[in-house]
Amino acid sequence: MTRPAITLRQLEILRAVIRGQTTMAAAKMMSMSQPAVSNAIRQIESQLGFALFERLNNRLFPTDGATIIYEESEPLFAMHAALEDRFQDLREAKVSRLRILSTPPLGDGVIPSALTAFSRRNPRLRTFFDIRELDEVIRSVESGKTDLGFGLSLGSQPTLEMEPLFEGRMVCVSPVGHALGAKETITPADLQGQTFIALDAHTRMGTAVREAFQAARQPFNFNVEVRYCNTACVLVEAGMGASVVDPFSATYTGRRNITVRPFEPAIPCTAWAFWSTRKPPSELARRFVKEIRLALT
Incomplete structure (x- = not known):
C-alpha cells in the first residue's frame, strides 16, 4: 500500500x-x-x-x-526562502537583487571594493553579501539560495557552471625589511630556518604548499599554522615571519608592511565565479562577474 x-x-x-x-x-x-x-x-x-x-x-x-x-x-527550504524573497521584491517593485557569497581571499579584498563601485552605478540594487568557507559557498549556490559564488582552486563541480576570472600563482610574503625581501623568487630551500606560518593541512592551499616542499625535497617545518591566508598575512604584517599564500590575500587587502615575491615551484591559484546549473545568472549577475574580472586584471 x-x-x-x-x-x-x-x-x-x-x-x-x-x-x-x-x-x-x-x-x-x-x-x-x-x-x-x-x-x-x-x-x-x-x-x-x-x-x-x-x-x-x-x-x-x-x-x-x-x-x-x-x-x-x-535545500528545499533554502529554495523556498529564496522564492519568498523574490515574491517580496516583485511586490515592492525592487527586482534588482543579488545574493553573493565568497571565500575570504576574494571576499576580504577585491569583492568589497568592486561591489561598492557597482552599487553606486546601480542605486536600486539590493545586495546580500557574506564570507564563508568554500564548501558552504558551494552548497548555498547549489541550492539556489545564492546567485553567485566566488572562490579559489575549485575542482570540477558537476552541479555548478564555473568561469575563471584570474589565473595566478601563490606567493611568498614576508615583513618589510626581512632578508627574504632581497630575493627575486622564494623557494622552499630559502624558507629553511625561517619562522614560517603554514596554512592548515586540511585546506586545498595548505596541501598544495606541502606538496611543493615535498617536490623540492625540502622538510616542511612551521612555527604557526592558520586556516586562512588572510590570517597568515596579518601575522606576517605584525613581523612574526614568512608565509606562502594566495596572491589575492597578499595584494588586494591594502597591506603596506609586507613584501610579496613569487614562489617556486609555482602553485597555480585560479579565481572562479560560479553559479548553479539549474539557475542561469541574471544579466545583473553577469555584469557583476565582469566587474570582478576587470578588478583582478
Whole structure:
C-alpha cells in the first residue's frame, strides 16, 4: 500500500521540533498549540512507518531517520526562502537583487571594493553579501539560495557552471625589511630556518604548499599554522615571519608592511565565479562577474 506523501508543512513542523528539542518550543516557532505539534509528529511517524524522536529528560532527540530527513530537506527550504524573497521584491517593485557569497581571499579584498563601485552605478540594487568557507559557498549556490559564488582552486563541480576570472600563482610574503625581501623568487630551500606560518593541512592551499616542499625535497617545518591566508598575512604584517599564500590575500587587502615575491615551484591559484546549473545568472549577475574580472586584471 502506498503511504501518503509528507507535505511541506509537515516538514516545517519536523524541523521546528528538531531545532527546539521540545514540542512546546516548536509550537512557539510555528504559532501552533503544543498538542497540535505532538499530533502532527505522530501523524508523520504513522505515514513514514518509523519513529522520529527519542525522549530524554523532557527533550526530544531526533533518530537517524529524522536527521536524514532534516538534512535532505534543507535545500528545499533554502529554495523556498529564496522564492519568498523574490515574491517580496516583485511586490515592492525592487527586482534588482543579488545574493553573493565568497571565500575570504576574494571576499576580504577585491569583492568589497568592486561591489561598492557597482552599487553606486546601480542605486536600486539590493545586495546580500557574506564570507564563508568554500564548501558552504558551494552548497548555498547549489541550492539556489545564492546567485553567485566566488572562490579559489575549485575542482570540477558537476552541479555548478564555473568561469575563471584570474589565473595566478601563490606567493611568498614576508615583513618589510626581512632578508627574504632581497630575493627575486622564494623557494622552499630559502624558507629553511625561517619562522614560517603554514596554512592548515586540511585546506586545498595548505596541501598544495606541502606538496611543493615535498617536490623540492625540502622538510616542511612551521612555527604557526592558520586556516586562512588572510590570517597568515596579518601575522606576517605584525613581523612574526614568512608565509606562502594566495596572491589575492597578499595584494588586494591594502597591506603596506609586507613584501610579496613569487614562489617556486609555482602553485597555480585560479579565481572562479560560479553559479548553479539549474539557475542561469541574471544579466545583473553577469555584469557583476565582469566587474570582478576587470578588478583582478
